[in-house]
Amino acid sequence: MNDSANPLTRMADAGETIARLARLDACAVSDALDAMGLPGAALGLTALAAPRRIAGRAVTVDLIDDAPGATHAGRHLGTAAVDASGPGDVIVVAHRGRTHVAGWGGVLSAGAKRNGVEGVVVHGACRDVDEARELDLPLYATRGVPVTARGRVVERAWNVPVDIADVPVYPGDLVIADASGVVFVPAAHADEVLATAEAIAAKERAMVQRVRAGHPMAAVMSTDYETMLDREGAC
Structure with missing residues (x-):
């Protein structure tokens, strides 16, 4: 077995990649993507809780309106992603820019913190921001809102390609976020x-x-x- 086929080697390589990313900042990464002609900066997202730099792999969640006939996962949004995530992961919620209803909340934050998730990025509104702050869980989103997702928004799928503020994001892509904003790096171009x-x-x-x-x-x-x-x- 060559080194690239060894699961332990792949894990070590992924850890080193995230460590390299964490030593940078969002601006330098955005500049690098600019130089390569690649999209990456997701505009309009800001730190609402634990405003420190985060870096990791994207675990995605795709949300849709809870409408008659909508095909959805049949479980509360974000739960599968939280259960599958841990250190080195950033949960990325494609809430499609909705600001009238939350796409993330306090119980999910508690689960993400318990599992050691690096942070959460929501393209849209989230709620229970005070709880995320108390948990010291980095939470990047468009804004806070008290309105529940129940009966309004459901999960279509998780760990699927999504769109975050016009940036295509795939499971396993890199994410870096700090006070300047949120940037995504396609996994296929990570080294360059x-x-x-x-x-x-x-x-x-x-x-x-x-x-x-x-x-x-x-x-x-x-x-x-x-x-x-x-x-x-x-x-």
Whole structure:
């Protein structure tokens, strides 16, 4: 058996990938995706609870309106994803931008915290935000709302491709979120995106060192900065 076929090797590789992602920030990753011509930044989402950086693999949940004839999972939304998730996972809820009803709540937050989930991202509103804060569970969403999902929204499926603020997200894609926003990285491009983001972050650290050393801002942020995302300049 070669190393790539060994489950333990794959787990170690996945852990190192997430560790590399966690050492970056959302801006550097977004810049790397820009340099590669890939979408990634999910606009309009912000930290509502435990506002710290999170990084991990996407475990997706797709929600639809609870309408007559709607095909749905037949269980409360998000429960299967919570039960299947743990450290290294970020639960990503495709609530399709709804802000009049919650797509996530306090009992789900308790389950996610119990299982060691890195955090939760909801494209739309969520509720029981105070409970997520008390649990110290990072929760990124569009806004808080007190209105229950019961009788209004149901889970169509979980661990399926979804759309988050016009960004396609597949199960296992990478997620990073911090005070600047939420960014998704296609798993198929993870190594190249991370390498590009690491190079960008290194260049910016060097620039900050020049600022601290007293160099004029115009010299630090020269033409090189404007072209930093060019394909040849980003790597």
